[in-house]
Amino acid sequence: MxxxxxxxxxxxxxxxxxxxxxxxxxxxxxxxxxxxxxxxxxxxxxxxxxxxxxxxxxxxxxxxxxxxxxxxxxxxxxxxxxxxxxxxxxxxxxxxxxxxxxxxxxxxxxxxxxxxxxxxxxxxxxxxxxxxxxxxxxxxxxxxxxxxxxxxxxxxxxxxxxxxxxxxxxxxxxxxxxxxxxxxxxxxxxxFGRSAPAAQALGMARISRPAAQWPRVQIVMNHVGADGAIVDALLAQGVDGIVVAGTGNGTLSAALERSLEGAQAGGVKVLRSTRCDAGPVMAAGDLPSAGALSPVKSRIELILELLARS
CATH class of the missing domain: 3.40.50.1170 (L-asparaginase, N-terminal domain)
Known part of the structure; x- marks a missing residue:
């Protein structure tokens, strides 16, 4: 054939x-x-x-x-x-x-x-x-x-x-x-002498759960005057995961970082990305890095990870 x-x-x-x-x-x-x-x-x-x-x-x-x-x-x-x-x-x-x-x-x-x-x-x-x-x-x-x-x-x-x-x-x-x-x-x-990135197949079983039951993962952003109020609001709504788009190398205001660390300690999965257009987030501190993934792609990673856990 x-x-x-x-x-x-x-x-x-x-x-x-x-x-x-x-x-x-x-x-x-x-x-x-x-x-x-x-x-x-x-x-x-x-x-x-x-x-x-x-x-x-x-x-x-x-x-x-x-x-x-x-x-x-x-x-x-x-x-x-x-x-x-x-x-x-x-x-x-x-x-x-x-x-x-x-x-x-x-x-x-x-x-x-x-x-x-x-x-x-x-x-x-x-x-x-x-x-x-x-x-x-x-x-x-x-x-x-x-x-x-x-x-x-x-x-x-x-x-x-x-x-x-x-x-x-x-x-x-x-x-x-x-x-x-x-x-x-x-x-x-x-x-250009490059190949598409290799990635392990997660498989269709990972996404077999009805879409309405997929984990709730939201994105928050660091900016001037950022505090933890939005994190508190998301926790009150029962969010399952949070991706934070930090400044620079995933940096966060002290108030926002404290709130995210508290969310993580309470069982909510957190990933730290950057609002910059390019460049990875180097591992630092208690909040895990999303590497070179953008905030929206970091959210997909977190959703797929949480689907595997439940």
Whole structure:
């Protein structure tokens, strides 16, 4: 059996959005057209062996655990098929980096899983989604990559280090610490001598619990005048874990640090990250470091760890 089939999973987002005015790149409604229409809008994909499935249809600002479960289940099902060489997932940009890291940690696939998106709706005069989709399929067909990567604006990023760094530009994503994996140039993938990060597969059993029963993990931030009031409020609501986005090397105000240490002593799991765009948090003090993960990806790590404990 030839392993050359690419499966495209649609989940909505701006790439599937529409506006009444083709010149309007911000006043659109996301998740309006199906993944079949996205594929049909790219004639260059006609020569590819493709399948598609509409897994969800939402604006990624509204992404939730139940949808994550459906995406992971669909991805695992297709990856297990011997004829499938890779997957493409169309997504919204707002929470793309979180979904990418979640799938990398849960699946750790040995085939390429390429997530792509768009900053402009499908009705835009100069839409970016079609090129991004074409590039994503090109990357998914490349045997040099295994794992979850992001193909966007001609660049290829790892799930671990990719971050949305601009609110409006079409090249809205970047990799921290110069960790970009490669580029797509005129339909050709050029790797920078790097590979996608290896990660142990946690397995689908880790996320089998109903989404409504997943641990509650919230993010707090250190800033001028930060105190422990927000931590106290979260504890009163029965939070299971807290990620703190510290300043610099994960530094915290004395008041916020005392509150978090008290939460940890009371059985609430705490991880210390940084609000800086790049760089790890070096281990120091009683609150464990999240390493080089951003606050939102640290939250995913903590959720998955707590799911394993219960």
């Amino acid at each position: 030839t392993r050359d089939l690419i499966v495209i999973l649609g989940t909505g987002g701006t790439i599937a959005g529409t506006a009444t005015d083709a010149a309007d790149n911000v006043g659109y409604t996301a998740a309006q057209i199906g993944v079949d229409q996205l594929i049909a809008a790219v004639p260059q994909l006609a020569s590819r062996r493709l399948e598609h499935e509409q897994v969800a249809q939402l604006d990624s600002k509204d992404m939730d655990f139940a949808t994550w479960q459906r995406i992971a289940e669909a991805a695992a099902r297709h990856l297990a098929r011997p004829e499938v060489s890779g997957l493409v997932i169309t997504h919204g940009t707002d929470t793309l980096e979180e979904t990418a890291w979640f799938l990398q940690r849960v699946l750790a696939p040995t085939k390429p899983v390429v997530i792509t998106a768009a900053m402009r709706p499908a009705t835009a005069l100069l839409k970016d989604g079609s090129q991004n989709l074409l590039d994503a399929v090109t990357v998914a067909a490349d045997r040099e990559v295994a794992g979850v990567v992001v193909a966007f604006a001609g660049q290829i990023h790892s799930a671990e280090q990719v971050r949305k760094v601009h609110s409006y530009k079409v090249n809205a994503f970047a990799s921290a610490e110069g960790a970009q994996l490669g580029v797509v140039e005129e339909g050709i993938v050029r790797w």
